[in-house]
Each structure stands twice: as structure tokens, then as C-alpha cells.
Amino acid sequence: MVYLILFVAIVAEVVATSALKAAEGFTRPLPSIIVVVGYAIAFYCLSLTLRTLPVGIAYALWSGVGIVLVAGIGAVLYGQKLDLAAIVGLGLIIAGVLVVNLLSKSVSH
Structure with missing residues (x-):
């Protein structure tokens, strides 16, 4: 169950971060609302996962998966180009x- 909640946190953060560009400095109301609500859900769900997962592990998973997903969304929705170095890094x-x-003993399975 903890990984499902972490997944919700990641998706909410990715949606919020993606909407941040569309919010244009919080000058567009709908994307701005999506940003605020998305981040609120993301941080709430992340905080719930910290009851079970160590903070370093939860944050590593949350941020790592989020980075990859946001980079993909940036490429698809905003036409941002990923060069070979970016792809290797991702x-x-x-x-x-x-x-x-999968391998760390720090993660409780």
C-alpha cells in the first residue's frame, strides 16, 4: 500500500510540475490551481509514505521517478529536445x- 501512496505522490508532483510551465508565473488561473492542488496532494502523500519508508529512500524514489517523467512530458507536451547526454543521464x-x-536493504519490502 505504501508504494501505491508513493505512486500517487509522484503522479501529483509530475502533474503539478508540468502545469507550472503552463501557469506562466501564476498568471493563468487554471494551471495555477492545478499546481497548488497537485503539490498539496504530492506532499501529503509523500508524508504518509514516511510512516513506513525511510525519508532518504522515499525521496530518492519520488524525485528520481519524477525527474524522468517530467523530462518525458517536457519532450512530448512542450517539444523540449533530449540529447544523448540527457537520455543517458535519465x-x-x-x-x-x-x-x-530492488537491491537496497534500506527499503522495507
Whole structure:
């Protein structure tokens, strides 16, 4: 259940971060509301996961997966180009998330 809540936190953060660009400095109301609500949900859900997961592990998973998803959304929705170095770096982030989640004894399964 803790990973489901963490997944909700990640999705809410990714939606909020993606809407942040569309909010144009909080000058557009609907994207601005999505940003505020998304971050509120993200931080609330992240705080719930900290009852079970160590803070370093939860944050590493939350931020790592979020970075990769936001980069993908930036490429698809905003036409941002990812060069080879960016793709390799994102691959390393994914590898790091997998190592932490699958191999680390710090994660309670």
C-alpha cells in the first residue's frame, strides 16, 4: 500500500510540475490551481509514505521517478529536445531507482 501512496505522490508532483510551465508565473488561473492542488496532494502523500519508508529512500524514489517523467512530458507536451547526454543521464536515474528499490536493504519490502 505504501508504494501505491508513493505512486500517487509522484503522479501529483509530475502533474503539478508540468502545469507550472503552463501557469506562466501564476498568471493563468487554471494551471495555477492545478499546481497548488497537485503539490498539496504530492506532499501529503509523500508524508504518509514516511510512516513506513525511510525519508532518504522515499525521496530518492519520488524525485528520481519524477525527474524522468517530467523530462518525458517536457519532450512530448512542450517539444523540449533530449540529447544523448540527457537520455543517458535519465537512464542512470532509472538505474539508480531500480538499484535502491530492488537491491537496497534500506527499503522495507
